[in-house]
Amino acid sequence: MEIVIPYQPRDLQLSYHQDRKRWSLLVCHRRFGKTVCAINELIKSALTCPLERPRFAYVAPFHKQAKQIAWDYAKHYSRPIPGIKINEAELRIDYPNEARLQLFGADNPDSLRGLYHDGIVLDEYGDMSPRLFSEVIRPALSDRKGWALFIGSSKGGTIFHELYEQVKNNEDWYVRFQKAFPAADLWTAACALAGPDTRAAA
Numbered sequence: 598m599e600i601v602i603p604y605q606p607r608d609l610q611l612s613y614h615q616d617r618k619r620w621s622l623l624v625c626h627r628r629f630g631k632t633v634c635a636i637n638e639l640i641k642s643a644l645t646c647p648l649e650r651p652r653f654a655y656v657a658p659f660h661k662q663a664k665q666i667a668w669d670y671a672k673h674y675s676r677p678i679p680g681i682k683i684n685e686a687e688l689r690i691d692y693p694n695e696a697r698l699q700l701f702g703a704d705n706p707d708s709l710r711g712l713y714h715d716g717i718v719l720d721e722y723g724d725m726s727p728r729l730f731s732e733v734i735r736p737a738l739s740d741r742k743g744w745a746l747f748i749g750s751s752k753g754g755t756i757f758h759e760l761y762e763q764v765k766n767n768e769d770w771y772v773r774f775q776k777a778f779p780a781a782d783l784w785t786a787a788c789a790l791a792g793p794d795t796r797a798a799a
Contacts, residue, residue, distance in 0.1 A: 643696035651696040660702025723755030
């Protein structure tokens, strides 16, 4: 049976889908469609993961925010798949191959503890605690060598900004800075607004 998901990626989104690595980072403008891109990568990965009982997660800074931003997208793009089960209370979709996609909020890190993940999206990572990834999420990815996508805006002075500076030239990472204006100019402007410490770091 052929399953057609109603998603037609734009060129920049397609580049991520085709070329992503275990660790990926996207600095996106508001019209990039980052949430739609991320949700569809999670769904595709859930359906094609060869491991037993695959687990995938989308994390926003707040649980309420995850529901408002991504839940409708997750349901919309999953509905053409026969045999799915949607759990509204837990923001969870179970797929017929025993894969699962669930939405979480970084404001409740305990909800992520003790789980394993084969892939995870951290949306607006700059607004999350720096301890979340190192103490909770990285261990959850380790056993099954899961992947992570960090996405956010060009706002300076955040852990997302720091991560971008650390990995922008790292060949083990897929890194893209997509802005409506030249990347260097916009990043410089964002850092200038954030203050002198951030300008020095950039």
